[in-house]
Amino acid sequence: MSYLHVLNGDATLTLFRQSKVPGDIVVCREMMSVGKVKYTKDPSTFFASRAKHLGFHFGIDEQTYYTNVVQELEKLQHSGSYDEVILWFEYDLFCQINMLFVLYYLKSTVKILPRISIIDLPHHPDVKDFEALLEQRVQLQPADLQLAEDAWDAYCLNSPQALETIRKLPPGNLKHLPEAIHAHLKRFPSVEDGLNVIEKYFLQKLLMGKYRWFDLYTLFWNDMKIYGYGDFQLDILIKRMAAVGVIQEEAQMLSITSLGREVLSKEENYLDYVPLQHRWVGGVRLAKSPWRWDEATDSLTRIDQE
Known part of the structure; x- marks a missing residue:
């Protein structure tokens, strides 16, 4: 079996490499829960919009973004040559939104998707036994992949109504998604005082x-x-x-x-x-x-x- 592991950020990369888990690694270095995301089915258009926004508002150099973030994510385009893609993401909003993006990107760039599984990753730095976690992975079903696609689309729309509807749906194997969406929606200004x-x-x-x-x-x-x-x-x-x-x-x-x-x-x-x-x-x-x-x-x- 050949594995492609997707990690959320570099925090667990060193420990993961020291483990005995076989396979190649892609690191998602994005922060999709912060700043503008553009609704589009074209990843190149999305990245161009994202790079412009992050550069203007957060001072992130566009070339650095493409080198460190986009080029790393583009490795996912080759995931069809693996037997399984395994997503190592935590339960929080930061991780869950990045996970939705990764699933969107996979579906947008890979003609025939391999098996995709997720790990219910403990909150960093509590991860100790990657091998044991690997054995507990859950394979995503077509309904899970459709829910992820719908949730990502809803997250990118200019109205949050669809996303609020999705958070009330049965989450299937994306069990942390409703709580993460709930946390996201609470970032809207309060009707009482304007504070999120x-x-x-x-x-x-x-x-x-x-x-x-x-x-x-x-x-x-x-x-x-x-x-x-x-x-x-x-x-x-x-x-x-x-x-x-x-x-x-x-x-x-x-x-x-x-x-x-x-x-x-x-x-x-x-x-x-x-x-x-x-x-x-x-x-x-x-x-x-x-x-x-x-x-x-x-x-x-x-x-x-x-």
């Missing part, structure tokens, strides 16, 4: 006192593991919040401002201060979106826009 769930979390913690950024991140990593964010993704959020003026940093300590307190108490709305023109949640451009998260109903709601 992560922004609100940071403000609520800072309301209790000042924190060094790493200590604040550590609390987030312990309390909200479902997002799977690293330093880079959290830095983006903190810088945005500081630019808006709801938090501030002084002597390496983060604290909430008076505006931040007013937003938390619903005296002010975060969206009155934050520019949304280039803010995306999946395929949804927030500046043009009427969709808000309603914590009371645990669902999205449409608001009237002026």
Whole structure:
């Protein structure tokens, strides 16, 4: 049997190589849960749009993106020559959205798909026995592959309605997908104060006192593991919040401002201060979106826009 293993990022690469698991490796170095994703059936068009967006908004060099990310993913085009493709992805949003993309890319570029299996990977760095995990892999069925395709398409659309419908469907062997989609939808601005769930979390913690950024991140990593964010993704959020003026940093300590307190108490709305023109949640451009998260109903709601 010949295997092609797909890992989510380089974090487990060294340990995986040291294991006795046979096969070749492709590393997915994307972060599809952050920033704009374009709805298209053409991977080259998708990557061109993605590279432009990441370069403009996050300072990721386009050539570096193509060299480190795209060229590595293009190895998946040869997966038809393997007996089995095995996906090693965790349960969090970061991993699950990347996994959906990998399945989309496989279907878009490989004429005859080999057997595709997934590993229910423990949260890094808790992975110790790759060989045992390999024996517990689950083969994806046609219904699973169709659900993954539908979920990826829905994630890229300019409206989240389809995705909210999908999260309520039986997940089959994609058992972590509903919770990941739920976490994604909670990143839409709140109907009450304009904060998404992560922004609100940071403000609520800072309301209790000042924190060094790493200590604040550590609390987030312990309390909200479902997002799977690293330093880079959290830095983006903190810088945005500081630019808006709801938090501030002084002597390496983060604290909430008076505006931040007013937003938390619903005296002010975060969206009155934050520019949304280039803010995306999946395929949804927030500046043009009427969709808000309603914590009371645990669902999205449409608001009237002026």
